[in-house]
């Protein structure tokens with residue numbers, strides 16, 4: 001009874017506009033030829049992408065942006081992992097911008113990681129090229145100079161004509177209509193790139209909103225909102241201090257109009273779309289987004305929802321031999337792509353190293369962590385996508401939103417501490433209506449806590465997946481050797497690090 005009251009209390013949103021949401025699950029999948037107003041060029045592009053109908057969340061967003069009943073208001077979208085949120089925002093944005101006459105930056109999509117931004121840029125690029133729009137990427141994947149030359153077009157200098165520097169600056173133009181960015185690189189361009197402006201922004205998408213709102217990244221959100229806001233309506237009075245006076249010219253000159261449905265009320269030109277599979281309902285967090293008549297779109301009556309085709313399973317382990325349970329499980333799943341989650345980058349590294357010390361076992365296992373260089377990570381991800389690697393060992397930070405075709409299994413080596421973590425980890429499988437399994441390795445004393453976590457997503461069914469004890473026994477001697485090798489390897493890594501830091505401090509001393 002107490003649990004039920006508690007659940008009810010936490011599931012009723014505080015903000016009034018969140019209490020009567022549009023339910024995405026009431027929409028049916030819609031074949032492209034039935035979608036109202038869809039540009040035939042985009043229909044062809046979608047067919048080329050292998051898409052013949054839109055998923056419910058995509059139909060719902062289309063309805064609220066392009067379809068009859070569209071309305072100038074911000075959208076907050078809460079929809080399960082793998083339900084197709086990227087296309088839900090990319091398609092209406094590209095369709096709306098397809099009629100633009102002059103190229104300038106009109107849509108900005110912000111994501112928390114580079115890999116995710118690259119993934120989303122590809123979706124936009126497949127659509128945008130069909131209607132003559134350009135998409136840029138600002139993630140720090142290439143040098144800032146290379147990025148600037150991709151994003152900003154310089155005026156062509158005719159022979160014999162000499163521009164003064166002010167005219168030259170005025171002649172700088174955006175080379176892209178849509179920009180997909182991570183907050184850090186976005187801020188670099190805002191502050192340092194000549195000709196980079198948010199003056200013409202019509203769309204701001206904040207994907208993985210709850211994650212992005214948690215991290216301040218040099219106050220990127222107030223800065224972007226300030227630059228895309230009318231000068232006499234300061235949202236964040238303090239943000240004017242953040243923006244140096246030299247950026248005064250970057251401030252937006254807003255065009256106001258009278259909004260349909262809101263008599264005599266002006267509407268801002270910028271439309272925001274914020275999305276997540278675990279969208280926050282915390283008023284103070286949402287307030288940071290300065291939403292305009294927000295409309296809440298969610299899927300089903302529950303706050304947290306797992307993909308329909310996901311099966312959750314638990315594996316009860318003896319603490320001493322937990323890595324062996326994982327190894328046996330991976331061997332049982334041989335030939336299927338798996339992602340193994342640990343609780344930290346350090347344990348990701350240790351676990352992956354240990355698994356690879358078990359000798360030649362037919363499974364190709366690689367680490368994927370933010371401690372690695374981007375080039376290594378990208379290479380690993382490519383190999384995982386192509387199937388050359390079957391198992392990726394990762395910590396949470398890197399995998400939100402990651403979409404890799406054919407991931408059949410997710411394994412929580414360490415139990416997730418929160419339902420949100422479980423949802424985002426498990427959501428790497430069972431995407432786009434496919435089936436998938438999420439195994440969680442548990443010690444006996446974790447079982448109760450895990451059950452409570454799953455109940456937050458109304459999941460009361462998590463059967464035990466048994467690992468035969470003989471399989472564990474048969475690996476014990478190899479385990480001892482692997483552990484010794486792991487110890488040596490960690491020692492030599494420590495020495496290596498120490499040597500590098502001594503070299504660096506000697507260099508510093510010399511140059512001082």
Ligand SMILES: Nc1ncnc2c1ncn2[C@@H]1O[C@H](COP(=O)(O)OP(=O)(O)OP(=O)(O)O)[C@@H](O)[C@H]1O
Pocket residue numbers: 050051052053054055058079080081082083084085086087276277400401402403427431432
């Ligand atoms: N209408 C569609 N028909 C077929 N496949 C689709 C459709 N829309 C999206 N997909 C595919 O579904 C997968 C999941 O889409 P997407 O990455 O946008 O999900 P998501 O809701 O953003 O998930 P997450 O919350 O994990 O980021 C992708 O592989 C995408 O290509």
